[in-house]
Amino acid sequence: MRKFLAPLGASALMLVAVACGKPPTASASDADVVFGSVEEMAAAAEKEGTVLVYTDFLPTDAEALKKAFKRAYPKINLQVQRIGGTDLIARYEGEMEAGAPSADVVISGQPDYYAGAVDRGMIVPLRDTGVLGFVPNFPKKYIYDELDTALIQAIQPGLVYNTEHVPGGKVPKTWEDLLDPFWKGKVVTYSSSGTDNTNQLMALNLLVKKYGSGFLDKLAGQLGPDQGGIQPMHSAVGAGEAWVAMRSLPFMVEAMKAEGAPVEFVPMADAYWPTHGFGMSAKAAHPAGARLLSYFLLTPEGSESVNTPVGSYGPYDDIPDTYVPPTPKDMRDVKERSDELLKPFKN
Numbered sequence: 001m002r003k004f005l006a007p008l009g010a011s012a013l014m015l016v017a018v019a020c021g022k023p024p025t026a027s028a029s030d031a032d033v034v035f036g037s038v039e040e041m042a043a044a045a046e047k048e049g050t051v052l053v054y055t056d057f058l059p060t061d062a063e064a065l066k067k068a069f070k071r072a073y074p075k076i077n078l079q080v081q082r083i084g085g086t087d088l089i090a091r092y093e094g095e096m097e098a099g100a101p102s103a104d105v106v107i108s109g110q111p112d113y114y115a116g117a118v119d120r121g122m123i124v125p126l127r128d129t130g131v132l133g134f135v136p137n138f139p140k141k142y143i144y145d146e147l148d149t150a151l152i153q154a155i156q157p158g159l160v161y162n163t164e165h166v167p168g169g170k171v172p173k174t175w176e177d178l179l180d181p182f183w184k185g186k187v188v189t190y191s192s193s194g195t196d197n198t199n200q201l202m203a204l205n206l207l208v209k210k211y212g213s214g215f216l217d218k219l220a221g222q223l224g225p226d227q228g229g230i231q232p233m234h235s236a237v238g239a240g241e242a243w244v245a246m247r248s249l250p251f252m253v254e255a256m257k258a259e260g261a262p263v264e265f266v267p268m269a270d271a272y273w274p275t276h277g278f279g280m281s282a283k284a285a286h287p288a289g290a291r292l293l294s295y296f297l298l299t300p301e302g303s304e305s306v307n308t309p310v311g312s313y314g315p316y317d318d319i320p321d322t323y324v325p326p327t328p329k330d331m332r333d334v335k336e337r338s339d340e341l342l343k344p345f346k347n
Contacts (some may be wrong), residue, residue: 033287033288033291034130035130035288035291037134038134038292038295041131041134041288041291041292041295042073042292044288045073045076045286045288045289045291045292046073046075046076047288048076048286048287048288048289049075049076049077049286050076050077050078050079050286050289051076051077051078051079051104051105051286051289051290051292051293052079052081052102052103052104052105052285052286053065053078053079053080053081053103053104053105053106053107053293054081054083054088054091054092054103054105054106054107055080055081055082055083055088055106055107055108056082056083056084056085056088056107056108056109057082057107057153057276057306059082060309061153061306061309061312062080062082063080064305064306064308065078065080065297065302065305065306066078066080067305068296068301068302068304068305069293069296069302069305072296072301073292073296076289076292078293081103085197086110086197088106088108089106089108089110089113092106092122092281093117093122096122096281096283101281101283101284101285102285103281104280104281104284104285104286104287104289104290104293105278105279105280105281105284105290105293105294106123106278106279106281107152107276107277107278107297108276108277108278108279109199109274109275109276110197110198110199111144111147111149111151111198111275111276111277111326112147112198112326112328112331112332113277113279114126114147114148114149114277114278114279115146115147115148115149115328117148117279118148118279121282122281122282123148123279123280123281123282124279124280124281124282125148126143126148126149126150126279126280126294127145127148129280129291129294130291131291131294131295131298132298134295135295135298135299138150138298138315139315139316141325142315142325144277144325144326146327146328147277147326147328148279149277149278149279150277150278150298150315151275151276151277151314151315151325152276152277152278152297152298152302152303152306152314152315153275153276153306153307153312153313153314154273154274154275154276154312154313154314154319154323155249155250155273155274155275155311155312155313156249156250156267156273156311156312156313156320156322156323157203157247157248157249157267157268157271157272157273157274158248158250158265158266158267158268158271159172159244159245159246159248159265159266159268160234160237160244160245160248160252160253160256160263160264160265160266161237161243161244161245161263161264161266162237162238162240162242162243162244162262162263163262163263163264164240164262165186165240165243166243166244170182171264171266172244172266172268173266174268174269175207175210175211175215175219175268175270176211176215178219178222178244178246179218179219179222183222183243183244184221184222185222185223185224186224186242186243186244187219187222187223187224187242187243187244187245187246188223188224188225188226188227188233188236188237188242188244188245188246189223189227189233189245189246189247190227190228190229190230190232190233190245190247198326198331198334198335199272199274201334201335201337201338201341201342202272202326202330202331202334203247203271203272204216204334204341204342205272205330205333205334205337205341206270206271206272206324207219207270208341209270210270216341216344216345217344219344220344220345223345224242227242227245230247230249230252233245233248234248234252234253234256234263237263238256238261238262238263240262247271248265249311250265250267250309250310250311251309251310251311251312253265254309254310265311267311267320267322269322271322272324273322273323273324275325275326276306278294278297280294298315300316303315303316303317304316
């Protein structure tokens with residue numbers, strides 16, 4: 001499954017120059033730290049002793065990252081603070097604005113966050129951290145320059161359905177299949193009322209692109225009761241209270257099956273893949289540790305630690321062609337059209 005691309009060209013050489021001493025452009029004094037080697041960076045991080053990361057990773061991924069980093073750097077205490085959804089960014093930004101920053105690295109499933117945070121002096125541009133020069137085999141196509149971040153995780157999206165209520169001939173193969181009267185009131189999602197976050201907006205926009213502007217109204221008319229979160233959504237399908245749920249994740253379905261739940265996962269085309277990026281704080285209390293963790297996230301070892309579940313892919317994996325990288329233009333567009341995209345689910 002793993003594949004390694006050839007080393008980067010001239011751009012990588014420029015990044016090596018940054019890593020080996022060219023001053024980065026970030027203005028904060030703690031962002032001006034540069035290291036000539038990973039060993040030098042690790043030694044400095046060991047003296048700091050700690051690095052703190054805020055993340056909205058699932059608990060299993062957060063714990064896997066912590067264990068893998070500990071194996072690689074046993075003298076450094078990686079503190080992982082899980083904060084769900086948009087609360088992560090709100091907390092981090094609130095602390096920064098209050099002059100009391102705490103996170104050294106922010107890992108978020110809202111990859112459009114970083115470019116704006118760089119502009120506001122919250123995050124160090126990835127190209128200025130110096131760490132890219134230490135990972136010349138990192139696939140260039142997953143360095144998102146316009147977003148000031150890099151891909152570290154993409155999760156295959158799809159549907160989960162109850163095998164006791166859904167006969168084989170009715171298993172959805174396309175989003176249009178959900179408009180069948182058979183599904184009326186039996187389709188759920190974890191936020192049918194809509195939340196104004198990039199992932200949801202991108203997912204809805206892909207459906208509009210594929211099926212036209214009226215599709216969301218028809219889909220909203222099929223939905224059953226609102227679910228309070230992704231876990232309750234899956235539980236409702238497992239219990240037969242709903243027959244199918246949108247925006248499911250394959251490893252959650254596998255865990256349910258292992259416990260005997262009558263469920264199956266269906267990958268779907270024309271679906272937005274939740275994508276995690278990361279950024280280093282411009283006011284990191286542990287600047288060496290922040291860089292070391294950033295470097296680790298870009299290595300095959302670090303990538304593998306958070307991409308072991310089925311359906312979770314990192315930059316060194318053979319990601320299916322249905323993965324469409326996020327673009328700043330699309331993300332800006334969906335935010336400008338958020339009222340339009342969410343309106344069918346708020347009536």
